[in-house]
Amino acid sequence: MGEDRVSDSELNALVDGELDPARQAEIEAWLAENPEAAQRVARYRAQSAGLHALYDDILNEELPVRTAALLESRRTGVPAWAAMAAAVALFVVGAAGGWIVRGEGIPDSGAQFASATAPATTPPIDTQVLMQRASMAHVVSHQDELRTPAVGGPAAMADYIADRMGKQVRVPSLESFGYNMVGGRVLPDTDGPAAQFVFADKDGQKVSLYVRSEQANGVDITYALADDLSMFYWNDSDRSYALVTRIDDDSGREALLTAAKAVHRQLSQ
Amino acid sequence: MSTESKRLAVTAELPRLRRYAIALMRDRVEADDLVHDVVVRALDKLHLWREGTNMRTWLFTIMHNLHANEMRRRSRALDSVPLDSAPPRAEPAGQEAAVEWSELSNAMTGLSLVHRQVLLLVGLEGMTYAEAAGVLEVPVGTVMSRLSRAREDLRRRIDEGSQHSTIRRIK
Numbered sequence: 001m002g003e004d005r006v007s008d009s010e011l012n013a014l015v016d017g018e019l020d021p022a023r024q025a026e027i028e029a030w031l032a033e034n035p036e037a038a039q040r041v042a043r044y045r046a047q048s049a050g051l052h053a054l055y056d057d058i059l060n061e062e063l064p065v066r067t068a069a070l071l072e073s074r075r076t077g078v079p080a081w082a083a084m085a086a087a088v089a090l091f092v093v094g095a096a097g098g099w100i101v102r103g104e105g106i107p108d109s110g111a112q113f114a115s116a117t118a119p120a121t122t123p124p125i126d127t128q129v130l131m132q133r134a135s136m137a138h139v140v141s142h143q144d145e146l147r148t149p150a151v152g153g154p155a156a157m158a159d160y161i162a163d164r165m166g167k168q169v170r171v172p173s174l175e176s177f178g179y180n181m182v183g184g185r186v187l188p189d190t191d192g193p194a195a196q197f198v199f200a201d202k203d204g205q206k207v208s209l210y211v212r213s214e215q216a217n218g219v220d221i222t223y224a225l226a227d228d229l230s231m232f233y234w235n236d237s238d239r240s241y242a243l244v245t246r247i248d249d250d251s252g253r254e255a256l257l258t259a260a261k262a263v264h265r266q267l268s269q
Numbered sequence: 270m271s272t273e274s275k276r277l278a279v280t281a282e283l284p285r286l287r288r289y290a291i292a293l294m295r296d297r298v299e300a301d302d303l304v305h306d307v308v309v310r311a312l313d314k315l316h317l318w319r320e321g322t323n324m325r326t327w328l329f330t331i332m333h334n335l336h337a338n339e340m341r342r343r344s345r346a347l348d349s350v351p352l353d354s355a356p357p358r359a360e361p362a363g364q365e366a367a368v369e370w371s372e373l374s375n376a377m378t379g380l381s382l383v384h385r386q387v388l389l390l391v392g393l394e395g396m397t398y399a400e401a402a403g404v405l406e407v408p409v410g411t412v413m414s415r416l417s418r419a420r421e422d423l424r425r426r427i428d429e430g431s432q433h434s435t436i437r438r439i440k
Contacts, residue, residue, distance in 0.1 A: 008417045016391055016416075018398055044420050048392035050373040051292070055393060058288040064301045067308055071280055074312055265298065 006030055011037060015044045065220055066261060125216040125240045127224070127233065129190060134210035134242035135229050137187055137196045141208060146183025146198055157184050157197075165193045169211055169239075172263040174199045177255070179207055189213070207245040207256070209263060214240045221260055223253070232260035236268060270320045278324045279311050285394060286328055292389050293336075295378065303339070307332045326396070329404040333386075340382075376426035384419035387412055 006027055013019045014027050031038040062068070149157045154171040161169050164186040171184070179199035186193045194212040201207075214235065221234045230253055233242040243260045247253060270278075286307060290300035310331050311318075318327055377385060383405075390401040391412070398416075402409045 008421075009413045012413065012417050012420065013398075016398070040424070043424050047373070047388070047420060047423055051377075051389065051393040054374055055288050055292045058291055059284040061284070061287070063283055063287070064305065067283070067301070067305045070305070070308055070312070071276065074276060 006034075006037065011041055012044065015041055015048070062218075065264065125214055125219055125233075125235050130210070130212060130214070130233055130240050130242050131224055131231065133187075133189055133194065133212060134196075134208070134231060134233070134244050137194075137210055138198075138206070138208045138229065138244040138246075141185075141196065141198050141206070146185050148183045149181045154181075157181070160184070161186060161195045165195055165213075167213075169195045170267050171197065172209060172266045174207065174259055174262070176262065177259050178202065179259070182206075205245070207243065207259065210242045210244065211239055213238060216240065221257070221264060223257070230256055232257055234260070234264055241267065272315060275315050275318060275324075276312065279308065279315070279328065282325050282328050283308070285325065286332060289329070289389055289394055290332065290336075292377075292393060293382075293385055303332060303336060306335050310335065323400070326400050326403050329390070329394075329396075330406070333404050333406070372427050372430040373423075376423050376430055379426050380419060380422055383415055384422060387415045388419045388423065391416055 010019065010023070010027060014024060019027065031041060063071075147157065147160055149171075154173070158169065158171045161171070161184055171181075173181075178201045180201075182198040182200050184195060184197045186195055188194070189212045191213045194210060196211070197209045199207045199209075215238050216235055218237075219233070219235050219240075221232050224231050224233060229244055230247050231242045231244040233240065235241065241263070243256065243263055245252075245256055247256060283304065287300065287304050290303050291297055294300045294303065307328060311328055314331075318324065377388075380388070386405060387401060390396045390404060391398070396404070398409050398412045402412045405412065407415075
């Protein structure tokens with residue numbers, strides 16, 4: 001090859017396929033006789049391949065719930081927070097437990113109904129057990145039964161729960177919603193121990209998060225209601241979660257959803 | 270193209286936007302916040318997107334501008350603390366990848382923001398120099414010189430990685 005030296009920019013352009021074919025052929029011929037430059041090109045290519053190895057898995061991940069809900073809401077005209085709850089199929093849980101699960105997109109549909117969009121398959125998580133356990137734990141959670149978080153903070157609480165549950169559980173925070181942690185505990189459940197975290201605001205209004213071991217198909221944040229207890233539940237690969245409180249008005253429910261989303265995000269980080 | 274089709278075109282690009290945002294910011298929560306903001310902005314401005322132009326670079330440009338604004342806002346708030354020196358708060362990918370490619374990952378962490386941007390846009394997203402220049406709103410020549418320096422810097426950092434292993438951040 002000729003007199004002109006190959007510049008750094010040209011080596012980069014070769015890597016990125018930015019050269020015209022004639023120049024590319026020239027440089028490739030030149031590289032055959034310049035192993036040091038050839039090695040640099042190989043290194044640059046390896047960098048790009050490494051970036052793909054590091055980050056390509058992200059392409060296969062689900063979009064975050066709220067972003068998916070935003071897109072869905074623009075499509076359907078249903079508010080985003082409602083689309084989020086309704087993003088999952090609407091289905092009815094066994095009447096024995098007295099629980100009604102409903103999509104938020106349909107206001108005041110207090111009666112049980114089976115939606116046309118409901119999957120014919122088994123519900124992805126055992127919602128009935130989750131709801132019963134979570135609501136029972138919520139109602140019967142006096143302070144003296146709880147491990148208080150005062151000493152050692154969230155880390156100590158996480159260790160306490162992990163020791164008794166046999167696996168790590170993240171300790172969520174609801175401080176930004178005005179709820180401080182009252183305590184946590186481990187309770188027996190069908191698939192091994194479950195964890196419960198109890199929070200309260202300055203007026204004593206209680207919110208609790210129930211975490212039980214369960215491997216099931218993913219379900220998005222979904223609303224459920226029984227008598228005067230409201231909850232949002234969801235799951236990940238090996239746990240299901242329910243955030244429970246005693247409200248049944250729209251603003252309270254929306255506040256609970258916001259809190260549920262925050263907890264969901266904290267726990268799925 | 271109908272609004273609905275445009276929205277689908279936006280949705281189709283979101284995995285790539287997320288990949289870039291997570292790789293760039295090294296914090297999934299912040300990256301997801303940014304992507305969400307991009308979607309909000311893009312849906313508002315959908316009428317401004319011209320059919321036949323590149324939806325991907327349009328969205329990446331929106332993201333770049335939102336990110337730049339956020340960085341400016343924070344750097345004002347932090348008053349001259351260089352943001353790029355802030356330690357990362359999250360590993361970019363799954364556990365195995367983080368271990369297997371930890372040298373590269375650590376080396377990327379040390380790069381300046383502008384070098385990470387150009388490396389990721391060209392090396393990961395596969396954009397042409399012209400597309401990357403459009404997204405970053407700089408001349409093509411600037412993309413080329415940054416890329417050249419970024420790759421050399423990255424190469425050097427990877428080579429030095431083993432020497433620095435003792436002071437690597439602890440997860």
